[in-house]
Amino acid sequence: MTGYWQRALQRRISRRQALAALGGGATLALVGCRQEAPSEAPPQAALRPGEIPYAWQLPDETARAVPGGMIRFFYTNDITGGFDPYTTSSRSSTLFLVDLAYETLLQLRQGPGIDNRRIENRVWEGRLAESWEWVDPTTIVFKMRRGVYFHNIPPVNGREMDIEDWRVTIQRLQASPYRVTVQTVADLNRVDFPDSQTMVVRLNHPYAPGPRLFAYGASSFWIMPKEAADRMDPNTQVIGTGYRQLEFYQPSVTLRFRRHERYWLKDRPFLNRWDYPIVTEKANRVAQFIAGNFHWYQPLPEDLLQVRKDVPNALVYRADAQGALPISFFGYRDLATAPWRDERVRQAISMVIDRRSRFEYFRNHQELLQNGIDQRLRYHTHFWAGSVFWLDWTNGDLGEESKFFRYDIAEARRLLEAAGYPNGVDIDTWWHTGPNYGAQYVESAQILNDMLQRSGLFRVRPHPITYQEYLTTVWQRRDFSGLALVLPWTGVDDDFDAGLYAMYNRKSADLFRGLPDEQLEAMLDRQRAELDVGRRTQLMHELQRYLARKMYVIPTEGVYDVFNFVYPWVRNIGWPQHSWWLAPDTPGREG
CATH class of the missing domain: 3.40.190.10 (Periplasmic binding protein-like II)
Structure with a gap:
């Protein structure tokens, strides 16, 4: 049958054809510095990807700051579980x-x-x-x-x-x-x-x-x-x-902030207000930015070329190592007798996932490369690919364990046969249908579900459910049988100890996504207590290979550079937002 993955690829092909008809296939021209006149279009030039500036490469404009004004961003969903970070259910x-x-x-x-x-x-x-x-x-x-x-x-x-x-x-x-x-x-x-x-x-x-x-x-x-x-x-x-x-x-309208008049950093912030309208639909967000109703926008890769065409006076700057760590994790129900209690079955699940196709699809990678934009894709292991300890499985850096991340249906079939499942495995898959995990979450889950089914090795019973049901049954209690798909793990940083501890140590309670393993918990404790950088690096690499072999969760995708767009009257963005300011001729400057 024609699966979701095939339909998604066809939509992408059709969209590329449409862009070509609009002239969207032209080389993307990105500006590398600001002009003095804030309302004029910055000078455009076809720059190599490495020449697109990072925020830290932009000039310090603090000395010319003009206080006041309201900047307009956006947020993608309501805050559903209360405001307290230590007790919220969301x-x-x-x-x-x-x-x-x-x-x-x-x-x-x-x-x-x-x-x-x-x-x-x-x-x-x-x-x-x-x-x-x-x-x-x-x-x-x-x-x-x-x-x-x-x-x-x-x-x-x-x-x-x-x-x-x-x-x-x-x-x-x-x-x-x-x-x-x-x-x-x-x-x-x-x-x-x-x-x-x-x-x-x-x-x-x-x-x-x-x-x-x-x-x-x-x-x-x-x-x-x-x-x-x-x-x-x-x-x-x-x-x-x-x-x-x-x-x-x-709720469903906006979050609005005003200036803290007694902030401890002298003469900061420059802005008076920050507005975050709640806009759940991506198409609406793109339209609002193009119309000038938002001052800043980070388009998804498939929209980047068109947004640049529609907002030619925007400053575009680069940010590196972006991306959550999507993990698919197993439920506790019937776990003692489930086929995936055997690591070979978990490895087989991993090997029927075409990670390169998934990642390039969601990042619109080939189209951007054709237009001179390299996002520098790096593929996750069980370590976030932005971590200083990350090993690149595409280069074989994980050694023998690198194979468990490669797309290899034949090897996955051999693993299932060796585990005693020559006729394949029945498995339930779970995801929610809400906007809470971002614009691409639902599609990502549907595509992964389709890949499992189309492998011919897994007979999939899909369960798309409401976010509230997912939150209590799947996330909090793990009271389900099978695999919860592509949870975007956002607790990542360049060290990644905290993310590892949360996912794989049972002391982290309902953040725990792995399966019980005392040896793994001991390995986690050893690396975090090692202050010598060289020895700790070795321990982290051993831990990464062990996780690849055990495959307690199934990671996909990776990190990439993204491109942020701001209107030219937004200034000083090389600094944190307390030092951003708006040019005097900003349209609707005071909101």
Whole structure:
């Protein structure tokens, strides 16, 4: 029969023909610097892919900043599980809000001229902590920044941050059902507060990734006011210290933030407001950007050429190592007797997936290459492909285990026969039909389901269900039989210890996606306690090969460069958004 995958490819071919008719096949011309006149089109030239600038290569325009104005972005779905990152039932959408309003203790130094891809430039500097230091391999001391004020919202009322806020936040974090926290990731021994400006974090063993836990990511924590313990409900109120203060949230309409007037960074932010209309349909988002209703947009690869054609005055800049880690994981129901309890069956599932075709399809890779744009695709193993420890299976870097990621129906059939299933395997597949996991999630699941079916080795019973049913049955309880398809794992960073711990250590509770394996958990503990970079790299490579052999989850896709579009009146984007500003002649500058 004609499967979803075949129909999807046909749609892509038809779309390419349409683009060619429109002249969309012309070489993409991208601008490498800004002009002084903000409303004029930047100079266009056909640049090699490496010449498309990264944000850090753009000029520092701070000295010419003009305060005021409202910038317009967008968000793709409602926040369905409450505002509290430590208790929400829908953490992916809540973390988007949290990152806009709350702050962590540390941050990665960034700005014009700072290439964070280079290890020597990866400096962890103070944010809500004025300073920090390792005093010995298991002890980190943080000094609290003075003059930090919370948003002026009752019952906190804009008071100054104190050490009790840190204490309450640590307590809430330790009590969270989400066990990817400082306590479990870093094996926390205790936290002491020797005086009103100092927090001492003591670990049970050296923890190599250390500082990044206090800077960003799902395993980090965001400082909340002490009133969250008894006088405010963080599920319904957002009161942080960030330069954006939540003004209002209207479900299915918008999130709007206004300037925090007592933000601790002098003279920041420059902008007065940030608007995030909730736009669930991709076509609507593209249309709104083309119409100038959004100031910034990151088009999907299949839309990139057309958006560039429709918005010729946009500045385009590159961002590297983008992409979640899609994993397909097994349910607990009937697991003791299921065919996939045998690693050879799990390996066979992996080998009927044509990863190259999937990845190139979703990234529109060939069409972009033909137009001079190289996204630098890198394929995931069980390690996020942006990790410094990642091994490239396409080059055989995993050794013998590289074969388990290659598309090889004949070898998959031999594995099933060796496991005792010469006639193939019946398997249930599960995914949800909501927008919560992004614009491509549903199509990605349907294509993977189709690949399993079309292999001739798996008789698939598909189960597309509602997001709420998926959240409780599939995600939280894993009360299903078979394979949940292409969950986009977003807890990734260049070290990836936190993501590994969450997926494969049972202490992470309902974040755990693997299968029980004490040897694997011991391997995880060994690498995180090894402070020598060379020895830790060796341990991480051994761990990566072990996961490839066990195939407890089935990873697909990889990381890639993306291209961000901004209208030319948005300035200073080499910096974090607290230093962005709008040119005086920006259309509708004040909203």
